[in-house]
Amino acid sequence: MRDLSVDGIPLVGRAPAPLARILLMLALFTAISPTEVDAELSTFAILPEKSQVGFVSATQLGEFRGTTGRVSGDVVVDVRDPARGKLSVAVDPRGLRSDNAVRDRHMYEEVFEVARFPAMTFTADQFKRDGSAEASEFRGTLLGTLALHGVDQPVSVPIRFTVEGATLRGDGKFSIDLTRFGITPPRLLGLRVRNEVVVEVRLVAVRH
Numbered sequence: 001m002r003d004l005s006v007d008g009i010p011l012v013g014r015a016p017a018p019l020a021r022i023l024l025m026l027a028l029f030t031a032i033s034p035t036e037v038d039a040e041l042s043t044f045a046i047l048p049e050k051s052q053v054g055f056v057s058a059t060q061l062g063e064f065r066g067t068t069g070r071v072s073g074d075v076v077v078d079v080r081d082p083a084r085g086k087l088s089v090a091v092d093p094r095g096l097r098s099d100n101a102v103r104d105r106h107m108y109e110e111v112f113e114v115a116r117f118p119a120m121t122f123t124a125d126q127f128k129r130d131g132s133a134e135a136s137e138f139r140g141t142l143l144g145t146l147a148l149h150g151v152d153q154p155v156s157v158p159i160r161f162t163v164e165g166a167t168l169r170g171d172g173k174f175s176i177d178l179t180r181f182g183i184t185p186p187r188l189l190g191l192r193v194r195n196e197v198v199v200e201v202r203l204v205a206v207r208h
Helices: 017-030 036-039 101-111
Strands: 002-006 009-015 041-045 052-059 062-070 073-075 086-091 120-128 139-149 151-163 167-177 196-207
Touching: 036 196, 073 167, 073 196, 120 151, 139 167, 151 196
Parallel strands: none
Antiparallel strands: 002 009, 041 073, 041 196, 052 062, 052 196, 073 086, 086 120, 120 139, 139 151, 151 167, 167 196
C-alpha cells in the first residue's frame, strides 16, 4: 500500500496499486486539452482554379449544362472519424456559363436574380460514411443546408473524396427542385425548363 497523488496533490486515503494506476490514467485523460483532442482535424481550403460546380437542366428539346470555377470555402476532415467532417462552400452564380449567352443572361437576371442574391452556399456538419467504401477513399452522404435564392433547404449530397498528403479531392452529385427555393422554372424561346436541376460538384483543396 502507498499514498496516491496526482500532480503532487495527495488523494485522501490509500488504494491498492492497480486501483492507483487506474485513477492516475483517468486523471491524465481528463487533463487533455480540447486542442489536443482536435489534433486529428485538418482544414483544407478549396482551390477555385481546380474546382468546379455545374448544373444540368433540360427543356423539351434536350439537356443543357453550365459550369463555374467561382467556388470558395473550407473542408474540415478527421480521417479517423469522418463523421466529424464539415464543409462550407460558396458559389458565385454570375460565373455560371453554358453554351448560350442569351440563356445565361436570362438565368442571372430572371432565375437566380443575382442582384438580390449574389451567392449560393452549402454548409454541412454531418457525414455518414458508406461502410462498404475502401480504406483509401471515403464514400458517403453529406447532410447540410443549401441556401439559394434567399431560401434555406436541407439537402443530402452523396460524395466521394480522398486525402493524399496535403491535398483533398472530392466529387458529388445531387438534384434540387427549383420550386422549393421559390424559383419558377423559366421559359426560354417558348420552351419550359424542367423543375429539377442536377448539381455536379468537383472540389480540390489543400491543407491550411
